[in-house]
């Protein structure tokens with residue numbers, strides 16, 4: 001029997017055809033009839049079979065007794081969790097409980113529907129998630145400019161003639177905040193129809209290898225490039241009139257800011273020749289169908305939000321927003337903008353560093369100190385929902401030490417990892433193939449409007465629960481321990497009884513597409529709803545587009561202080577097609593090939609340090625140092641080094657890397673370095689020293 005579903009391992013939403021015989025998965029291949037992905041998959045999709053069959057996957061709740069995990073039943077695990085949380089909050093106050101939600105939650109229908117209720121019921125200001133690791137700049141720019149944190153315009157890459165990609169490597173990452181299965185094919189199609197792809201990055205990435213033009217840039221200087229491009233466009237009158245002029249405000253403030261930008265200075269800082277900056281600005285402004293897109297490498301800089309804002313401005317004033325081939329807004333069958341908060345900023349602040357919340361969450365860079373710092377409001381307990389912040393957030397080792405002092409920690413996860421191995425209780429959800437799925441979030445970021453419901457492929461063991469059921473159950477049990485009205489408790493109970501399918505059916509009914517759950521069940525490959533269409537100004541979630549939001553304009557004072565180009569080494573991160581954030585490192589076919597846990601360095605820099613390919617080198621930041629194998633790469637910009645994201649050297653049964661000298665990039669990133677506007681972590685452009693490791697020096701001498 002062949003069943004069809006959407007892959008939930010990354011944002012690309014590839015359609016899968018899964019052959020099952022006698023209760024065993026025989027084959028996973030791309031679904032040619034999926035109207036969105038049209039047969040594309042990457043090697044990670046096959047890991048769904050490995051995860052499902054993996055003997056290391058946790059299948060029963062675990063509770064720690066005498067320092068060791070032992071299996072228990074669901075009743076004890078859930079009831080103990082609810083009671084511990086309630087007791088802890090009664091003793092220390094609500095803020096003593098924190099919650100961290102990892103990235104897999106947004107790939108999970110049940111978590112998307114039931115985690116928010118549970119999180120709200122904790123009534124704690126200490127809510128954290130992976131969003132403040134690399135995504136807050138996008139959300140905050142969307143919130144300020146368009147009126148909703150998830151109203152993020154998406155590159156219309158299937159119709160564009162010029163695609164500028166900055167700080168992103170979609171060929172390896174499969175796209176992010178741009179759900180686009182088969183991105184290589186789509187990029188090649190741009191060039192085949194006579195268009196251009198320009199990549200701006202400190203590393204000549206896999207995407208840059210495909211592009212028509214590659215521009216090397218000094219890490220952390222993207223904000224200056226964008227300001228210079230904006231100045232050139234405005235000064236030379238290259239901006240294009242269009243509908244945007246009718247429903248936007250703030251152009252005069254932009255004009256006045258850019259006057260202080262000297263393109264010559266920018267060229268020196270970015271290391272991009274002045275004539276190339278001018279050519280880039282003019283080419284983009286004059287192109288009829290073009291879009292400028294920046295992703296993780298941009299968002300994780302000190303000026304992440306301001307750079308993302310300027311990218312939007314460049315698109316808007318050249319009339320590339322809401323127009324085919326430019327940046328456009330999807331129209332998903334379930335309009336999450338109607339269900340999720342539009343966002344708010346600064347309603348409360350973190351206790352230790354007074355960092356403002358965004359959309360109900362504090363920045364993750366505050367989590368460790370909120371656990372470590374004694375006093376009123378100190379975090380004493382943590383709910384870890386499918387996350388591994390000890391590896392994925394800055395200064396992860398310090399966080400790992402801090403959580404060992406917590407009085408209670410529960411993790412919702414089916415693998416042990418560097419963080420949740422310190423939990424007191426583990427609640428394991430079913431495998432991804434044992435649950436229904438509908439992508440609530442990624443249709444909102446997709447380059448084409450489609451809709452697809454995936455029924456569970458494999459039957460689940462008796463008594464097993466999916467993530468949504470776990471959160472629904474925890475919510476009801478915790479509500480019993482809290483002073484809530486009968487009505488509130490009944491509401492939680494009702495939502496639990498409804499189940500994810502019925503809630504989804506209701507959400508589809510509220511949408512404009514006319515697609516029903518019944519139709520989706522009858523069309524297992526999914527339903528095509530067409531290309532993105534213009535929807536402004538009606539679709540705006542505020543009256544006008546704010547071209548110059550106050551918070552970003554104020555940050556320009558930092559930008560004006562252009563500073564000097566330095567010769568220090570700067571550290572950047574990288575992705576690999578076979579990596580999936582911090583998990584799946586133990587899946588054999590994803591670990592094939594040579595070691596990926598290497599420090600990329602240019603041959604010229606290596607020579608100046610006396611480093612040869614394969615040598616062990618020490619990379620030292622203000623926080624810590626790690627030893628890692630050097631890999632010479634002629635695609636690296638001078639004085640820039642690059643480590644992969646998501647590895648860790650802390651040996652562990654299910655996460656130990658097969659690669660020697662593994663270390664985590666986040667062992668040497670700072671939790672005290674952040675984008676002052678958005679609160680996002682700074683992971684790109686970190687100042688480091690590089691040299692031969694002592695052991696290697698001894699060998700060489």
Ligand code: SF4
Nearest residue numbers: 007010013014042045
């Ligand atoms: S690209 Fe992403 S969604 Fe597609 S198969 Fe690979 S991991 Fe799954």
